[in-house]
Amino acid sequence: MAKYMLLLYDNRANWTDISPDEMQKAIQKYKAWGDKLKKLGIYVSSHKLADDAGKVLRGRSGPRITDGPYSETKEVLGGYFMIEAPTYDDAVGHSRDCPHLEYGGTIEVRQIDPMVGSA
Amino acid sequence: MTGTEISETIGADNARVMVDHLFRSRAGQMVAYLTRMLGPEHLDLAEEVTQEALLKALQNWPYTGIPNNPAGWLFRVARNSALDAIRHRTLTGEKSAELSAEHFRHAATPDDAELEERFRDDELRMVLMCCHPTLPQDARVALSLKTTGGFSVREIARAFLADEATIAQRLVRAKRQIRQSGIRFELPAGEDLDVRLDSALEVIYLMFNEGYAAQSGEDLVRQDLCGEALRLGRLLATSSVSTPQVHALVALMAFQAARLPARVDAAGELVVLEDQDRRQWDRGLIALGFHHFEMCAEGTSVTSYHVQAAIAATHARAEQGRATDWEQILELYDQLLQLSPSPVVELNRAVVVAKVNGPEAALAVLRQLEGNRALRNYYLLPAVQGQLLLEIGDKAGASEYLGRALDCPCSEPERRFLRRKLADAS
Numbered sequence: 001m002a003k004y005m006l007l008l009y010d011n012r013a014n015w016t017d018i019s020p021d022e023m024q025k026a027i028q029k030y031k032a033w034g035d036k037l038k039k040l041g042i043y044v045s046s047h048k049l050a051d052d053a054g055k056v057l058r059g060r061s062g063p064r065i066t067d068g069p070y071s072e073t074k075e076v077l078g079g080y081f082m083i084e085a086p087t088y089d090d091a092v093g094h095s096r097d098c099p100h101l102e103y104g105g106t107i108e109v110r111q112i113d114p115m116v117g118s119a
Numbered sequence: 120m121t122g123t124e125i126s127e128t129i130g131a132d133n134a135r136v137m138v139d140h141l142f143r144s145r146a147g148q149m150v151a152y153l154t155r156m157l158g159p160e161h162l163d164l165a166e167e168v169t170q171e172a173l174l175k176a177l178q179n180w181p182y183t184g185i186p187n188n189p190a191g192w193l194f195r196v197a198r199n200s201a202l203d204a205i206r207h208r209t210l211t212g213e214k215s216a217e218l219s220a221e222h223f224r225h226a227a228t229p230d231d232a233e234l235e236e237r238f239r240d241d242e243l244r245m246v247l248m249c250c251h252p253t254l255p256q257d258a259r260v261a262l263s264l265k266t267t268g269g270f271s272v273r274e275i276a277r278a279f280l281a282d283e284a285t286i287a288q289r290l291v292r293a294k295r296q297i298r299q300s301g302i303r304f305e306l307p308a309g310e311d312l313d314v315r316l317d318s319a320l321e322v323i324y325l326m327f328n329e330g331y332a333a334q335s336g337e338d339l340v341r342q343d344l345c346g347e348a349l350r351l352g353r354l355l356a357t358s359s360v361s362t363p364q365v366h367a368l369v370a371l372m373a374f375q376a377a378r379l380p381a382r383v384d385a386a387g388e389l390v391v392l393e394d395q396d397r398r399q400w401d402r403g404l405i406a407l408g409f410h411h412f413e414m415c416a417e418g419t420s421v422t423s424y425h426v427q428a429a430i431a432a433t434h435a436r437a438e439q440g441r442a443t444d445w446e447q448i449l450e451l452y453d454q455l456l457q458l459s460p461s462p463v464v465e466l467n468r469a470v471v472v473a474k475v476n477g478p479e480a481a482l483a484v485l486r487q488l489e490g491n492r493a494l495r496n497y498y499l500l501p502a503v504q505g506q507l508l509l510e511i512g513d514k515a516g517a518s519e520y521l522g523r524a525l526d527c528p529c530s531e532p533e534r535r536f537l538r539r540k541l542a543d544a545s
Contacts, residue, residue, distance in 0.1 A: 006179075015174060019271030021286035023177050030181035031384075048182040079182040100181075 001083040003044060003112040004091035006098070009075040014104040029099035037083055037094065044082040075106060082112075121343040140343075142173060144350070145190050149197045151241035154266075157201065159248060160298045164204055166266065172197035194234070231530035242267055243358050244304050246351055247312075249293075250319040251302050258293035259322050261286055270348040278329060278344055312360060319355060319426070320368050323348045327372050331379075345376050356411060363418030364409040367425040373408035374431035377401040392434070405435050423459040426451055445474040462493045467499055478507040496529035502537060509544055517544040 018026075037043035058064045085091040086110060095107050129408040146169050153165035172193050186192045249262040264270040264278070272290070276283045296302075307315050330344025352369040357362060381399035384390050412432050415425055430451045452468035465488055473481035485504050494500045503519035521541040525534065 009177070015177070017271055017273055018174075019274050020146040020173055020269040021140060021274075023173050024140070024142035024273070027177055027180050027185070031185060034181065034184070046182040048179050051178075066513055081182070 002082050002114050004085055004088075005110045005112060006091070006095050007108040008078050008080060008100050009106040009108065010078040010100075011075050011104055011106075016118040018065055026099060026103060029102070033098050034081075036097075037081070040094075041080075041082045042085060042094065044072065044084055046079065046081040048079040049077060062067075067079065078105075140346075141189065143269035145193055146170075146173060147245075147267040148238040148242060148271075149194060150266050152194075152238060153197065153201055154245060154248075155241050155304050157205070159302055159304050162266070162294055162297065164201065168197050168204060171200050239358070240306075242354055243360070244306055246354065247307060247315045247320055247360075248297070248302055248304055250315055250322050251297070251300075252314055252318050253300050253302070254293050254296055255289075256321070256325075257331040258289050258296075259318065260325055261289050262293045263322055263351070264326065264344075264347065265290055267351065270343075270347075274343075278341055280305040306360065316355070316360060316362065316365070319351075320364065323352050323355075323372075324368060324424075326351075327375070331375060342379065345372070345379065348372060349376055356414075363415045363420075364422050364424055365427045366417075367415035367422060370408045370411035370415055371424060371428040371431050373404045373411060374428070374435045377404035377408060377435065383532065387532060389532045391536075397437075400435075408432065408435060421454075421458070423455060426455040426458060430455070442473075445471055449475050460490055462491045465499070466494065466497075466503065470503060473507055473510075478510045482507050482511075489543065496527050496535070496539070498524045498529040500524075501527070502540075505537075505540060505544070509540065514544045 034043070034046065041074060052069050056066050058066070083091060083094060085094060088109070089107050091111070095101075095109055098106055147153070149169040149172065150162075150165050153168060154162055157165055175196050176189070176193060180186075214288040245267050249266055250259050254262070261275055261279075264275050265272070270278075272283050272286050275281075276286045279286070291531050306312075306316040327345055327348035330346075330348065349369070349372050352365070352372055356365045356369045378392075378395065379402045380401060381395035381397065382390055390396075407426075409432065412428055415428060430448055433448050433451070435443055449471045452464070452471055455467060456464050465484070469481045469488075472484055482504065482512065485500065485507070488500060490496055501520040502524035505517045505524060508514075508517040508520060518541060521537055521544060525541070529537075
């Protein structure tokens with residue numbers, strides 16, 4: 001089983017004038033989806049990233065540190081889930097019914113490199 | 120089990136963990152609490168930080184899971200962002216913000232048990248503030264739904280068939296009025312309390328009716344409006360400012376709400392009172408209705424709410440359609456007509472006249488209502504006339520009146536009901 005990162009990008013504009021009732025419904029859907037991963041035994045971990053833009057370091061001629069890349073883009077990396085799955089297709093399949101998509105977000109699925117040939 | 124099945128099963132379990140409308144009711148409580156802390160002139164800020172706290176939950180809980188004490192979590196986050204906002208405004212030299220900051224610092228964070236008590240009191244003040252008689256009535260309803268009910272502008276607009284810009288404008292003006300008139304966040308007393316309580320009952324009654332008989336659209340009933348009206352009514356009824364009149368209104372709403380499950384059938388079609396499966400009436404709400412009905416009898420004055428509650432109680436007592444005590448209901452309608460005469464009451468009374476004295480007698484009463492300006496676009500007048508004409512076998516007359524009813528605005532299920540009647544008449 002390989003591990004996969006599901007990177008959840010938000011578009012904050014999707015959440016304007018949303019009522020408390022609608023927010024509660026959304027949270028319940030996310031929770032149901034997370035519970036599904038746990039029930040299937042494929043959930044590894046999940047974390048919410050801090051709301052700041054983060055820092056970016058660039059190398060070569062001495063490190064240059066700048067604020068994160070997001071300030072100019074609409075989509076923000078909000079957090080991630082790590083799951084286990086036999087193939088990419090399975091990992092994508094498990095992400096397909098994530099409510100994040102229904103609410104206009106984007107999910108990037110990346111496999112953790114299994115480190116071919118390592119001991 | 121497929122993925123969807125599993126997520127549905129868990130969804131059901133989950134619903135029990137987080138009570139229905141937890142966010143909605145907590146939003147109302149947080150806005151009320153923060154408004155007391157910040158002052159009514161900062162109602163906007165109170166709403167803003169509350170919305171922010173809920174959004175934070177939405178951005179965190181999918182990853183971290185729902186905390187053990189969701190309400191406490193939301194409350195803490197809202198309180199902290201309110202403090203941040205005040206600090207910021209104080210830095211920019213806003214005088215009223217300085218005072219609020221002072222206020223906030225001295226207020227200890229109450230513990231959970233005290234919190235519930237405090238919240239109830241804050242909500243009560245909020246209801247009475249939103250129903251201040253200097254605000255226009257439509258603004259009072261919108262403001263109550265927005266602040267205590269946690270409804271969004273979009274939801275309020277949908278409920279009242281207004282566009283969002285109109286509702287937003289109404290809210291902005293109401294808040295400005297609160298600032299300009301210096302309306303305080305207080306528990307009024309004496310005559311002031313009487314006036315505000317009357318206004319609050321009017322607002323709650325209007326909210327309930329709007330939910331109970333939607334004016335158009337696909338939903339026959341807007342349960343959420345009825346539920347919020349009932350909740351606010353009970354908040355008043357169980358508070359220190361309650362009066363027999365408050366109990367009468369709560370009894371009326373509880374009896375009416377008890378019938379809601381039977382009012383629409385499985386296919387979403389309208390079911391009239393006589394055809395309702397009474398086993399579907401909500402026993403808990405009927406019991407609640409009778410509880411408040413008993414308490415409303417304690418006063419000396421009989422108000423329109425008392426009589427309407429008595430009518431609803433008579434219906435609730437009837438086990439089967441046949442056992443309804445129509446004569447008693449007719450007497451109550453006569454009383455209601457004296458207390459608060461209106462063409463709508465006359466129309467409803469005529470339906471009861473038909474039960475007691477037959478359709479001809481009722482049709483004679485209704486003829487006098489024709490041409491009444493207030494009922495000009497009211498589909499129920501020609502609909503009732505059409506129905507009664509159908510009963511006496513006047514199919515041509517029935518078709519004409521049912522056709523007229525269909526020309527008036529009404530909800531889609533009501534429209535389909537009328538079409539079925541029209542088919543009977545041809």
